[in-house]
Amino acid sequence: MALLTTFFAFLYHLPRVYKWLLKPYYVASLILSVAFLMVRKTPGICEHLASQREDGNSCDFDWREVEILMFLSAIVMMKNRRAITVEQHVGNIFLFSKVANVILFFRLDIRMGLLYLTMCIVFLMTCKPPLYMGPEYIKYFSDKTIEEELERDSRVTWIVEFFANWSPECQSFASVYADLSLKYNCAGLKFGKVDVGRYGEVANKYKVSTSPLTKQLPTLALFQGGKELMRRPQIDKKGRAVSWTFSEENIIREFNLNELYQKSKKLSKNKGEKPAEDQLPTVLEKDETEAEPEVQEEESESKKDK
Template identity: 45%
Template sequence: MFKEGAGNGFLQLADIAANKCVALYKCSDLVTMKFYANKHPTLATLPHPVGLSISSVKSSTRESEILFFLLIVVVIRTKKTGSVTMINYLTSSFMYNKVANLILWFYADIRLGIIYGILFILFGMLLPEPTYSGPENVVYFRTAAGLEEELQRDKRITWLVVFYTVWNPSCTNFAPVFAQLSAQYVLENLKFGKIDVGRYPDAAKKYGINDSSMSRQLPTVILFKGGKEVTRRPAADDRGKLIKFFFTEDNVKASFDLNQLYSECKANPLKKKKGATENKTDVQNAHIKSE
């Protein structure tokens, strides 16, 4: 009985607080010029004491709403795509800022909006975002069959493979991180690979990766040992729900234990197979005899 009364009291307090918020919002709307302009359209044509008309204030309010909406979109998109560096935030901000400016130009004058839209497209085509051009040791696979063949060719080699698409922002953000990791950890028996599931969807189907535009599995990084999958990111929980994973350098190192993996591979280098060595010796002897 006591719990029920306490619960009812809490609901009443919450209801009162909600009503206060609604009342404050309505009061704040009453003191704005936008309210009077909506109630009395003829007031929009009257001069304002400080030199501003109500129509200009309404226009300014609309522009502010668009800019605040831009800010919200930037925050949500950068969080969704896993943007964790300042460059990623700036890239997203500049892109959505251009879109917001395009809307504002159309809102002010449709002719100016068309001109800005043309310039927007031209600059995007002539000056695209620069791609990573630093050191990397990555093998690019063309088909799922090619990847499987390489995995089975020598099972002593450990592979870390990225399944990606060129149009996905998360894949674009992760590309330089993976390239730097490949240059740092590559060994004869520890290799890094990539395959574009946008161009080769059979690879996505084979390894159970959703390659649609709404996919949360792009990029997917899989570690192969002995020709078989050991672990992947993002992974699914016991209920089959994907666990959110941010593809930062530190997260990838920790999730795949790259430091330990590198030490193990370095301590056990590849030894040339006996048959291959004998064949090479026979070829050299035959070459000497022929001379």
């Protein structure tokens, strides 16, 4: 079932996939992912390779190589069950294909393995995934502006993403977060982002770990009146992030975006009037009390403020 879902998602987004593959990062990733296949199947090269096949055909996979490739397929299917965007699906395929290629090349010849591993390291150091450049209504904070903006008016509700450009999870989530900002941004409900990989002081202040092994990136937090009311993923008593899927549906449900947006939208229409207490947007987190802040009546945020 997971394989069929991945296949149909790939077909649906095929035009976008073509555009991605034309970018240098994806072209290089694709070449590295199929490197062993090309070496094993290219006439003039494969004849000189070692093989454990009984028929001695060095231009075809032996039983151990087939076993490694089948294991790769199983790993990719398991990882893609939790992928929420096509970028994540494609990224998982490229990542684990490179890992499999390292194993296959080292098994074939240690010199080829070292050469391929060196190429992968150079690729990681010189090539970065292309950043999302589509439409969005998101304000980008710095270490000097985030606190001031969140506390500027107690009637404004903010959803802030703490991210790092080097994190693949953050890069994959960028398009999802942008879509949410386009759907739900209004005068009383705004979306922001801050790069904690760049601003370490912000990461420390809001207790977001930026370790390469952390599961706290990205982190979404909801602020009302400058105070944090909830965040995802949650942190357990041992300081570890609780596993959580950053899908659009999960975010809408957990952050109560539909109700929050509707009440914020109503308030934005009544300019010059003080909102009644029963009109204020509410955010209710599980096992917590309700918070009823007022919403500022101002114009919508500009697309980006860097």
